Amino acid sequence: MRHPTEAQLVLALDRELDQHEAAEIAAHLEACGACRGQWEQLKTLSEEIVEYHHGLRGNRSVKSVARVLLPALAIAALLLVALFVRRPNGTSPVPRQVAARPTVESQIVPAVSRPAVQQVGRRARRRPAAVEAEPATFIELPFSDSALPLTDATIVRVAMPVEDLRLAGLTVDGRQPGSMLQADLLVGIDGLPRGIRFVQQ
């Protein structure tokens, strides 16, 4: 085989060649030091670009990570609820429920503008708390390990715009457009959502 062009090397690097062409280039690289050197340079540069690209995410402050993570958890939970309550055959399943009575301190912050999902939460504590959660049950979500103790979980209260819930496929009765629906996310000590309950004021 003649020396592959740089374009062919890039295609090979990105696994965009068919099996036959890829095998030919691999065989050539085994035998040709000059092409192997060029290949290594392309590979190193590609790896540096990937590293740089991923570093864009890694460079974020704790504050901005929290700002992103908590609403994301809420949306993930919402999607999972939607997944569980709708079965392919259209039957009406009974959601599994987690018997939870964690002690929490929580407060509700009025959601006034986007970002659409806002959160306020405090780590659950074992000491006697000022406010005890409602003895309501959470709908179980499969993200977190159910063996983890509930006493170390965190409850995060989120407010979601009714429009976004409707866009996600939920039909919310008796709520005006522009209003918010509140929900409690039970987040396990592994940081993953373990349950969700919707609350009405």
Next chain:
Amino acid sequence: MPRLVMATHGGSELELSIAPVTDRHNLAEAFTELREPVCRYLLALGLRPAEAEEVVQETFLRLCQHLDSQGPQDNLRGWIFRVAHNLARDEHRRRKRQPSEPLDESASSADPQATPEQSFIAGERTRRLGEALARLPAHQQECLHLRAEGLRYREIAEVLGAGISTVAEWVQDALKTLGKEMR
């Protein structure tokens, strides 16, 4: 239509019912797998973290609608990145019409194990790479960021609305330019 009786806080019950969907499993799976890569791509396009997160949410809500309307699902990853890409462009246009806000400055990502000299050299090379990337034409930058997320050329083509051979040319040109600048 199935109904879900919600937990209540103040005595009265709120009932939710779920609209028909084609495949909710795809939705949850896509969200779990792609939320972070899409967010990273949006940050690479220059969105601020809060803006990127908002676009991610909007993207997945649109995916929900897409699945409900039984839209094509053969290239969902490309579809999701394309929607996010277009929303990011809208966000850039919106930002141009508004006064600029201060950027959320981030902490350093330097390797704590490296010696000061290693840190300096690595940091210097990263800085040069960042500058060289920023000088590339926008479509080449977008190509490389999507490629860094592991998208295949056909998926990149779907996101950027270009042909597969064009994407291959953009990647090759971008690598050639960067290779020269990083020597």
